[in-house]
Amino acid sequence: MIAFLGPNGAGKTTTLKLLSGLIVPTSGTATVMGHVPWKRENAYRRRFSLVTGQKEQLWWDLPAQESFRLHKEIYRVSEADYRQRMDELTSLMDVRDLIAQPVRELSLGERMRMELIAALLHRPDVLFLDEPTIGLDIISQRRVQKFLRSYQAEQRITVILTSHYMKDIEALCDRAVVINRGSVIHDGPVSEIGDRFSQHKIVELQFAAGGVPSDIEQFGDVLEAGSPMVRLQIPKKDVSESLSRMLARYTIDDVSVSERPLEDVIAELFSFENGPRDESE
Amino acid sequence: MRVSNGSTDLPSFRDSLFWQVRLKWLILRTAMEERLVYRGDFAFATLVRFLPIVTQIFLWGAIFRGVTSKDGSPAGDTTTELQHYRYADMVAYFLLVMVARAFSSMPGLATGIAESIRNGSVRKYLLQPVDMLDYLFWHRVAHKLIYYAVATGPFALVFWLCRSYLPAWPSGIVMTAFMISLVFGFVIGFLIESLIGLIAFWFLEVSSLIFIYMMLNYFLSGHMIPLEWIDGWIPWIHYLPLKYLAYFPAAVLLGRIPESDLPDELLIQATWIAVLLVANRVAFHYGVRRYGAFGG
Numbered sequence: 001m002i003a004f005l006g007p008n009g010a011g012k013t014t015t016l017k018l019l020s021g022l023i024v025p026t027s028g029t030a031t032v033m034g035h036v037p038w039k040r041e042n043a044y045r046r047r048f049s050l051v052t053g054q055k056e057q058l059w060w061d062l063p064a065q066e067s068f069r070l071h072k073e074i075y076r077v078s079e080a081d082y083r084q085r086m087d088e089l090t091s092l093m094d095v096r097d098l099i100a101q102p103v104r105e106l107s108l109g110e111r112m113r114m115e116l117i118a119a120l121l122h123r124p125d126v127l128f129l130d131e132p133t134i135g136l137d138i139i140s141q142r143r144v145q146k147f148l149r150s151y152q153a154e155q156r157i158t159v160i161l162t163s164h165y166m167k168d169i170e171a172l173c174d175r176a177v178v179i180n181r182g183s184v185i186h187d188g189p190v191s192e193i194g195d196r197f198s199q200h201k202i203v204e205l206q207f208a209a210g211g212v213p214s215d216i217e218q219f220g221d222v223l224e225a226g227s228p229m230v231r232l233q234i235p236k237k238d239v240s241e242s243l244s245r246m247l248a249r250y251t252i253d254d255v256s257v258s259e260r261p262l263e264d265v266i267a268e269l270f271s272f273e274n275g276p277r278d279e280s281e
Numbered sequence: 282m283r284v285s286n287g288s289t290d291l292p293s294f295r296d297s298l299f300w301q302v303r304l305k306w307l308i309l310r311t312a313m314e315e316r317l318v319y320r321g322d323f324a325f326a327t328l329v330r331f332l333p334i335v336t337q338i339f340l341w342g343a344i345f346r347g348v349t350s351k352d353g354s355p356a357g358d359t360t361t362e363l364q365h366y367r368y369a370d371m372v373a374y375f376l377l378v379m380v381a382r383a384f385s386s387m388p389g390l391a392t393g394i395a396e397s398i399r400n401g402s403v404r405k406y407l408l409q410p411v412d413m414l415d416y417l418f419w420h421r422v423a424h425k426l427i428y429y430a431v432a433t434g435p436f437a438l439v440f441w442l443c444r445s446y447l448p449a450w451p452s453g454i455v456m457t458a459f460m461i462s463l464v465f466g467f468v469i470g471f472l473i474e475s476l477i478g479l480i481a482f483w484f485l486e487v488s489s490l491i492f493i494y495m496m497l498n499y500f501l502s503g504h505m506i507p508l509e510w511i512d513g514w515i516p517w518i519h520y521l522p523l524k525y526l527a528y529f530p531a532a533v534l535l536g537r538i539p540e541s542d543l544p545d546e547l548l549i550q551a552t553w554i555a556v557l558l559v560a561n562r563v564a565f566h567y568g569v570r571r572y573g574a575f576g577g
Contacts, residue, residue, distance in 0.1 A: 022407055025572045042410035042570075049408075058403045059311065061318040070311050073304040074411050102318075 001090040001152050001159040003173035003190060007270035010179050012162040016128045020050040033125060036196035048126040049119035053134035054264055057118045058103045065099040068121060075122030082121070089117045092147050107241045109140025116147065129161040133168055145171045166263035180270065201239050203232045205246065206254040213250055283359065291569065305419050312423030314322045328432045331333045331439060334379050341371045370535065372446035376439065376508055377531035384463045385470030385526040387421065394478025407569065414475060414561055421471055451534055458543040461532040465550045469525050474555035479561065482568025503528025521554040
């Protein structure tokens, strides 16, 4: 599962639209599984799905099962495969009791789960997901994440995911492609994004007695302070030196150093005026 | 990445035809189910659509009474003609135009296509292995079938009440030509409206265009008055496809088109279908290339 990240306007959704054949590029070419997407050959269209936050595959006034039946015919799924997949997907998504209910009566999260079922009924080889959890509550987000994780693990399909929720990315993806200003600025493990682009680390300290020292701010930005714990954000290059100084100066019971949350790193990465700075360079 | 599964292998021609028929049937069935969700509203709207014919019968009655009193004929003289139409012919003409328009009118088709292009929902036709025009065609067939199911009773009642105005039962050839002209009229109506809708790929908003089309359709299809009344001023009116939407089926059943001319006329009608189909395909092909896939 690949995360496709970039700031607003970087071209993430446009790239997914190109790869799914929705739009035609003014120049250049691309192939997916040997097909040029914008030729919109049926042989290609039967092998991928695009799911966006717009949720538009289902007939609004009819139960979702009617839309699923229509998808079965559109994608030429045999009756036996259809039954088996419906059984599997509705069980994984926990919507078996809802498929006979008109779509208009379903909640946003339930509709998204139905959309995902519609998108997966024909067992696509590639699944493009554009902000699939946008607008969903935390429970629905987790349910969708859990489903995608187990489905991908079982079916071994390629999933390309764009999302502004870094929780989605961290929960689902191993690899991330980060784009900005028309260039790929990172293509590698999600875990390396922090190493490469973050300029800070988080240092958490637990003091032995007397609470948090009043002069602790000299070592870094205080993110959270609640006696006897403090969380500091310290520039990467200063971490070793600051730690030695703090250990020499205060009585500290426990210390931990961690990467900043991916969300903060990405936010910082895209907020640079003149392009991101790669800390590993 | 997995290799393609068995259900997506390239099927043989017979398999392909089998799936095509199944798909069309399921689109038809699903669209009919959707239409029946709001059946109360739909039935009421269908019945209300009969009101204009009632007003037209009274209106033309008043016009003919006015003419007979002016030219000195006894009031209500049923033989008085206006441009070769007696009052009874006029009522029969409008009744048959109503039938023709029940086939050829496509409420909401062009606006629906334009709206789906504007709001991005057209993408489902581009992403899925389905032909958008084919899909919309069968969707429309479903709507029409439900409409006929609801409207047949009221249609029969109106025709029975107006039976004295109707001509003698036509010959088998005329009846067959009438039926074919209705079906062809449905296809022409569909293709013209879908073509207007597809223009939204270029302009996004086509409501003014639809309004202009509706106005022209009203005059040039024979919906307002028989085309013989205006073809002196607009001689090219018979070269347009619009006459097949209302005037032509009515004129066929009223015997105003000689039986010997019927094959040629139906051939011209079929040619218009072919021309409009090609125009739709071309518009779709180039329109999609301009499509910006707005809306996320």
